[in-house]
Amino acid sequence: MDKLDVIIIGAGASGLMCAAMAAYRGRNVLVLDHANKPGKKILMSGGGRCNFTNMDAAPKHFLSDNPHFCISALRRYTPQDFVDLVDRHGLDYVEKAPGQLFCEHSAKDLLAILMTELEWSGAQVKLNTRILNVEYQDDITVVTTNQGVFSCESLVIATGGLSIPTMGATGFGYEIAKQVGHDVLPTRASLVPITVQPERKEQLAALSGIACDVRASANEAQFEEPMLFTHRGVSGPAILQITNFWQPGEALQIHIAPDLSLEALNQARDQQPKKTLENYLANELPKRLVDLIKAEFPWLDQKFAQVSNEQIEQLFQYLSHFDVAPNGTEGYRTAEVTLGGVNTKEVSSKTFESQKQKGLYFIGEVLDVTGWLGGYNFQWAWSSGFAAGQYV
Known part of the structure; x- marks a missing residue:
């Protein structure tokens, strides 16, 4: 011995x-x-x-x-x-x-x-x-x-x-x-990608590989960092960070383009009335994500001057409460920590x-x-x- x-x-x-x-x-x-x-x-x-x-x-x-x-x-x-x-x-x-x-x-x-x-x-x-x-x-x-x-x-x-x-x-x-x-x-697995519900996964599949800035919030914690769309769901720094605080079944809020406030949208309408909402968003978000949003709001191709207050409010609510429909996480297989x-x-x-x-x-x-x-x-x-x- x-x-x-x-x-x-x-x-x-x-x-x-x-x-x-x-x-x-x-x-x-x-x-x-x-x-x-x-x-x-x-x-x-x-x-x-x-x-x-x-x-x-x-x-x-x-x-x-x-x-x-x-x-x-x-x-x-x-x-x-x-x-x-x-x-x-x-x-x-x-x-x-x-x-x-x-x-x-x-x-x-x-x-x-x-x-x-x-x-x-x-x-x-x-x-x-x-x-x-x-x-x-x-x-x-x-x-x-x-x-x-x-x-x-x-x-x-x-x-x-x-x-x-x-x-x-x-x-x-x-x-x-x-x-x-x-x-x-x-x-439990943490600092880990989040998987999404099957129906939402199908909708988000076209976004796989693109990233955008978001504010992810759960249980009074929030992180403003990039989110990455994957073929299983969402990942990237903002998502990995929030999994230290979020668990499946709990509320998860994703605010896409957090710098894009309701006030900023209304101000853009006043200053650029001839610009379409679609073109405006294309300067803020990846094109494929804008295409997804347009499928939800077909009137995005209208000029700002034609868009109502109610429509601007609807768009802002969509962006600030972007529904990824979380299902769970990828588990220990890809988690950075336990x-x-x-x-x-x-x-x-x-x-x-x-x-x-x-x-x-x-x-x-x-x-x-x-x-x-x-x-x-x-x-x-x-x-x-x-x-x-x-x-x-």
Whole structure:
């Protein structure tokens, strides 16, 4: 039986960060993962360029049943701290939207930095390793795998959530938590595309591939960002963001062209009476979307001067309450994160150690902490991994 100080299960963002930090403290660290290579989610995220942090990351950008839990770790390891790390390695990165940092070339560059940090720190990684059993014996934890039996003082669960099972995601972390009596809060797919009712899907099929600015609102949350029409329903930043707050069966409001107010429409009529509504909308929205609206309102080809107040009001109501007829979501298959997870009220916000089992730690997505879209979830991985790495 190989004896180690720390075993980390999960070679993702939080696990790799924790491994390096613990090993730099002189701890003997082994990372285990059932995948054939580390950092798979890092490599596929952001279209292969990984939105690795958000400079604006703050507790307000995270959802949890225990909203104060994330404050300590985010303060101790900030986005600037991670930028300083990648700067030391000379990573080329770009800011694609305010605060959102992406690798300029490839997420492979970021993963290479993390693996270099592991090499420098002396942490080891063992892949293609299935965990068969975890047993707690006094102050020692024994981990039985298909690659041998290992013991450690500190066992870190960095296995992520259920999102994107094709990348190897499983509920293993939740099972480990439940075995020692942890409460696992209900999980669901989030930051995920929305599917629509069959009849509406047929109507919107012609719009697949086009995007427009919208304001998506649900449960007092709202996001003003682009929405993308897909062959299954709707996606894009506005939709992914709102799924952190919306669930199937609840009200979802989509306001197309949110800058196009009722006042703006009336003003345009006064200033451009000879222009048709169709031509006016074509300057604000994609042509295929205008065609869909015209099927609903055939009088769009009339000049503004011929359009009544009532018709303008009808058009505005249509735009401001655009009915996508949501049916559900695409589920874990395409979700970027899993909302819910291990109840953080039973985990130390300082050390990330379980309050149910000495020597057991939880970090990253397996915990009930979920960030907005835009690099926040990776920052949570770095912050929680760093914080736990100081204590394991």
